[in-house]
Amino acid sequence: MRVPTENAVRIGDLAPADAARWCALNTLLVAYGGLLASDLRAGEIVLVSGATGHFGSACIAVALAMGARCVVAPGRNAGVLADLARRFGERVRIVELTGDEATDRTSMQQAAPGPIDCVIDLMPPSVPATTVRAAVMAVRPYGRVVLMGGVGMLGGAGLELPYPWIMRNDITLRGKWMYPTEAVTLMAGLVRGGLLDLGHFDVTRFTLDDANDAVAHAAANGGPFRMTVIAR
Known part of the structure; x- marks a missing residue:
C-alpha cells in the first residue's frame, strides 16, 4: 500500500493479535x-x-x-x-x-x-x-x-x-475539526503507557474476501466501543 507521507505517522511495532484493536x-x-x-x-x-x-x-x-x-x-x-x-x-x-x-x-x-x-x-x-x-x-x-x-x-x-x-x-x-498530526504520537503514548485501554473495544475481524459480510455485520452491530475490522 502507498500513502502520502504527510498522511502516515509511525506508531511503532504492533503484535499481530493486537493490530485490529489499534484501529x-x-x-x-x-x-x-x-x-x-x-x-x-x-x-x-x-x-x-x-x-x-x-x-x-x-x-x-x-x-x-x-x-x-x-x-x-x-x-x-x-x-x-x-x-x-x-x-x-x-x-x-x-x-x-x-x-x-x-x-x-x-x-x-x-x-x-x-x-x-x-x-x-x-x-x-x-x-x-x-x-x-x-x-x-x-x-x-x-x-x-x-x-x-x-x-x-x-x-x-x-x-x-x-x-x-x-x-x-x-x-x-x-x-475544532479533527486533530493535529502530533496527536497520533501522543495518543499512542497514552495506550502504550497503560492510561488508555483498547480492551474497551469489542472487535470483530473479517478477511478481505468476506468484505460484504463485514459490512452487513457492521450495520447490524453498531454502537459505542464496537468495531468491525477487515484485516489480513
Missing part, C-alpha cells in the same frame, strides 16, 4: 483533538455532550486517560448510559436527558462533583440545538467550550447563545 485510534483521535483544543488539565471536570454516541463514548475514555477528575455524561439512551457507568465507575456521572433545556442543564450541573470546567460537544446533526445549548451553558464562569458536532448541518436552527452570557462569564468558545 480504534481512528475514533479516539477525533475526541482527543477536541480535548487537546479544550486545554484539559488533570483534575478538571469535563462534560461530554453526545456521550452515548460513537465519538462521545470514546471521548469519555480519552478524558479519563488524560486525568479528568470526572466526566459528566448526558444522553437519551438509558442502556448505553448504564454501560458507561458500569465500564468507568464513579468517575463518570450519567444524566438521562428529558428534552427540557432548563431541566437538563440543571441536572448536568448537579451531577458534577463541582463546577464544570469544559464542555465538548459531539452531538450529531439530528439533535435539536436546544439540547446542545443546555450542555454548553452548563459550563462554569471562565470555562471552555469546544464544538465538534453537527448542529445545523441538516438545516434547521443553528446554535444560538446569549451574547451577555458569553461576555460576562468570560467563556472561551471555539470550534
